[in-house]
Amino acid sequence: MENLKRIAADHSIQIDIEKASKSFGEKEVLKDVTLTINKGEFIAIIGKSGSGKSTLLRLVAGLETLTKGDLRFDGVPSTQSTSNITMMYQDSRLLPWKKVKENVGLGLDGNWEDKAEKVLDAVGLLSFKDVWPSKLSGGQKQRVALARALIHEPSLLMLDEPLSALDAFTRLEMQNLIETIWSTSGFTALLVTHDVREAIRLADRIVLIEDGKIAMDIKVHAARPRHMSESKLSLLEEEILDRIINGQEPKINHPRKTSNL
Amino acid sequence: MRKKWIYGFQPWVIPFALLLTWQVTASMKLVTPSLFPSPISVLVTFWELLMSGELVRHVFASLWRAGIGLMIGGLIGFALGILNGLSTTSYRYLDSTIQMIRNIPHLALLPLVIVWIGIDEGAKIFLVIIGVLFPIYINTFHGIRNVDHDLVEMGKMYKLKGWRLFKDILLPGALPSIFVGLRYALGVMWLTLIVAETIPTEVGIGYLATNAREFMQTDIIILSIIIYALLGKIADIIAQIGEKWSLKWNVSYNKEL
Numbered sequence: 001m002e003n004l005k006r007i008a009a010d011h012s013i014q015i016d017i018e019k020a021s022k023s024f025g026e027k028e029v030l031k032d033v034t035l036t037i038n039k040g041e042f043i044a045i046i047g048k049s050g051s052g053k054s055t056l057l058r059l060v061a062g063l064e065t066l067t068k069g070d071l072r073f074d075g076v077p078s079t080q081s082t083s084n085i086t087m088m089y090q091d092s093r094l095l096p097w098k099k100v101k102e103n104v105g106l107g108l109d110g111n112w113e114d115k116a117e118k119v120l121d122a123v124g125l126l127s128f129k130d131v132w133p134s135k136l137s138g139g140q141k142q143r144v145a146l147a148r149a150l151i152h153e154p155s156l157l158m159l160d161e162p163l164s165a166l167d168a169f170t171r172l173e174m175q176n177l178i179e180t181i182w183s184t185s186g187f188t189a190l191l192v193t194h195d196v197r198e199a200i201r202l203a204d205r206i207v208l209i210e211d212g213k214i215a216m217d218i219k220v221h222a223a224r225p226r227h228m229s230e231s232k233l234s235l236l237e238e239e240i241l242d243r244i245i246n247g248q249e250p251k252i253n254h255p256r257k258t259s260n261l
Numbered sequence: 262m263r264k265k266w267i268y269g270f271q272p273w274v275i276p277f278a279l280l281l282t283w284q285v286t287a288s289m290k291l292v293t294p295s296l297f298p299s300p301i302s303v304l305v306t307f308w309e310l311l312m313s314g315e316l317v318r319h320v321f322a323s324l325w326r327a328g329i330g331l332m333i334g335g336l337i338g339f340a341l342g343i344l345n346g347l348s349t350t351s352y353r354y355l356d357s358t359i360q361m362i363r364n365i366p367h368l369a370l371l372p373l374v375i376v377w378i379g380i381d382e383g384a385k386i387f388l389v390i391i392g393v394l395f396p397i398y399i400n401t402f403h404g405i406r407n408v409d410h411d412l413v414e415m416g417k418m419y420k421l422k423g424w425r426l427f428k429d430i431l432l433p434g435a436l437p438s439i440f441v442g443l444r445y446a447l448g449v450m451w452l453t454l455i456v457a458e459t460i461p462t463e464v465g466i467g468y469l470a471t472n473a474r475e476f477m478q479t480d481i482i483i484l485s486i487i488i489y490a491l492l493g494k495i496a497d498i499i500a501q502i503g504e505k506w507s508l509k510w511n512v513s514y515n516k517e518l
Contacts, residue, residue, distance in 0.1 A: 063414065086418070093415040097433040097510045106429065107419040132510045152419070 012040040012188040013073045013083050013155045015060060020069035022055055029055045031212040032069070042182055042189040044203035046196060048244065052212040057160055057192045061087055073156070086149035088162040092141035094133040094148075101129040104148045112151070119147040123177065139170035143177070150181065157182070159191040163198065175201055179225065196240050200233050201226050208244065216243060298480040303487070306480040315469075320488065322464040326382065327454050327492075330389025335446065338394040339439070342401025346435070347427075359398060367391040368456050375460060385457035392453035393446040400442025404435030437511065440504040447500055451493045 015037040022030040029052045037043050047053040058064045059071065062078060062085070073081040094103045104120060105112040120126045123143040133141060142162055149157055159178070163171045179202055182189050193199055199206050200220055208216035218240075222233060280300055287299035294302065310316040341359065345352040367388060378384040408431050416430045458467020466485050473481035 061418065063418070087415075089411070089415065091411065093411055095412060095430065095433070097436075097508075098429070106416070107421045107425065134510065148419075 011153075011155045012186055013081075014039045014075075015156070015188065015190075016070070016072040016075070017056075017060070018070040018072075020056075020059065020071060021067050022052075022059060022064060023067045028067075029212055030059070033209075033212070033214055035207065035214060035217075037188060037190065040186050040188055042191070042202055042204045044191045044193060044199035044206045045209060046193055046199050046206060046240075046244075047209035048194065051209045053192050053209045054160065056209065057158055057190065060156075060190060061085060061158055083155045084152045085156045085158065086152050086154040087158040087160060088142070088145050088149055090161045090164055092133070092138075092145040094141055094144055096133050098133075099129070100125065100131050100133065100136070100144050103133065103144055104151055106148060108151065115151055116147075119151045120144075122150065122181065123147045137170075139166050139174060142166065142174060146174075146178070146181070150185070153185075154187050156188045156190065159189065159193075161193055164193070164195065171198070176225065178202065183224065196237050196244075197228060200237055200240075201228065206240065208240070210244075216240075295477055296479055298483065303480045303483050306478075307484055310481075310484070316488075319464055319466050319469045320492070322468075323454060323458065323466045324492070326385050326457070326465065327389060327450050330386045330453075331393050331446065331450050333386070334390035334393035335397050335443070337390070338397030338442075338446075339401050341394075342398045342439075342442075343405060346402045346405025347431070356402075359395075363395040363399075368453065371456065371460070380460050380462070384460060385454070385462070388457045389450055389453050392449040396445040396449060397439070397442040400438045400445070401435065404438030404442075405431055407438065408434030436507055437504075440500070440508070444497060444500050444504075447496045448493070451489060451496070455489060 015035075017033055017035040017037075020030055020033045021028060033056065045053045045056060055064065059066060060078075071078040073083050094100075095106065098106070101113070101116050101120065104116040108115075117126060117129060120129055123146050125140060125143050125147065128136065128140065128144075133144065136144065145162070163174050166174060175198060178189075189202075191199065191202060203220055205217065205219050207214055220233075220236065222230065226233060228234060228237070284300050287294070287297055287302075291297075298306075307316070341355065345356055345359075370391065371388065374384045374387055378387055412430055412434065413426070416426050421429060455467060458465045459471060462468050466488055470482050470485035473479075473485070
């Protein structure tokens with residue numbers, strides 16, 4: 001992890017989303033969302049399919065543009081920001097015609113090969129650097145995708161359900177890896193997931209989106225690494241699930257509401 | 262493992278049996294040998310023409326026409342395919358015109374080509390160009406259009422633009438389709454050449470066959486046909502090797518056939 005510290009300098013950004021709305025034609029997917037994500041924070045956005053959580057992520061990534069409202073990185077409008085933002089998708093999106101190392105170094109100039117080997121080492125796949133992606137397992141592919149995101153020294157790493165297609169064991173491994181890397185390099189992390197347990201394991205803060213609005217915004221106070229066997233955490237999981245399914249307010253942690261329904 | 266030698270042998274059983282039947286029936290002389298030569302006499306003719314240097318001259322003339330035509334037509338088709346694949350504006354201007362021209366059977370242009378361009382090399386090469394252009398155009402175009410959109414989005418996220426986006430994502434993504442177009446174009450190329458070489462000429466495999474017809478040299482006619490077949494097969498094998506090499510990352514191309 002020492003390598004990684006040198007690669008990913010200790011930088012992160014603050015994200016300010018202010019009264020953001022996004023419509024696709026008639027349909028308003030995000031409604032007047034205001035959210036501040038602090039420097040170096042690990043935030044998880046959860047919600048059912050179609051709740052608008054992915055749209056929020058794509059807006060921050062610059063893959064969609066806001067219909068109304070503001071998006072600023074460190075106070076600068078996102079379109080003028082020069083911050084490095086990288087992303088892990090649900091599928092690894094590796095280029096099948098490039099070997100692992102070339103995939104990691106995609107779009108880089110100069111002496112990228114050493115850096116590529118360092119990040120591959122950090123995700124534990126250095127010995128696979130000359131392998132075609134088609135020879136990798138799902139978990140290995142996502143590790144490569146993570147390495148590709150890290151080599152750019154992101155100040156914001158976005159994770160769009162990157163672990164949902166993996167088996168349970170691999171998912172746990174990957175959660176640990178992501179957590180370790182995040183705590184070493186200190187970027188801001190934005191995870192979209194519908195796995196509440198994953199959100200609790202990884203995030204400092206969990207934001208629930210329902211019907212295009214923020215329905216809940218709570219902090220997770222627990223030391224890392226977290227174990228779901230801790231009663232406090234399993235209680236929290238139950239409360240959040242209850243909130244999603246039955247629409248009840250969670251009682252613990254004194255929720256800090258940022259949006260009124 | 263034990264049966265491997267049988268697999269290599271199996272494809273040759275039927276061709277060999279046919280050849281044997283041909284030799285046997287020909288040597289029974291049911292038909293006069295000048296109309297129905299035996300494979301051995303075709304082989305002898307082949308050897309004679311090869312030794313005199315005639316055959317090489319004719320084969321090279323034909324290869325040259327095919328090669329130049331494929332290169333020019335292929336490049337035009339490829340460039341148009343890329344252009345229309347990348348730019349919707351260009352697609353709207355050009356595609357329907359290209360499709361209209363494509364629907365003319367290019368061999369039907371033969372009389373017009375003779376009148377306009379004449380009977381020398383230009384006319385033959387022109388026909389080959391027109392023949393190979395469209396399969397390469399269509400397959401390049403579809404290849405570019407069907408590149409996985411998610412990969413393109415990922416590339417843009419990692420700030421790939423212009424030439425690099427093309428070189429790293431669009432072109433490799435379109436390559437399997439482009440090779441399908443190339444192999445199809447090779448078939449059209451030989452077909453066009455056979456017809457084009459019936460335009461009076463003094464060299465080429467087509468000339469060899471037409472000339473032999475005048476003198477009832479059936480063995481040479483058969484030899485010409487076999488040479489066309491061989492050249493076609495060789496060209497396809499070369500294209501296949503190129504395809505395998507450039508698609509070595511693709512599992513489905515790596516499988517042994």
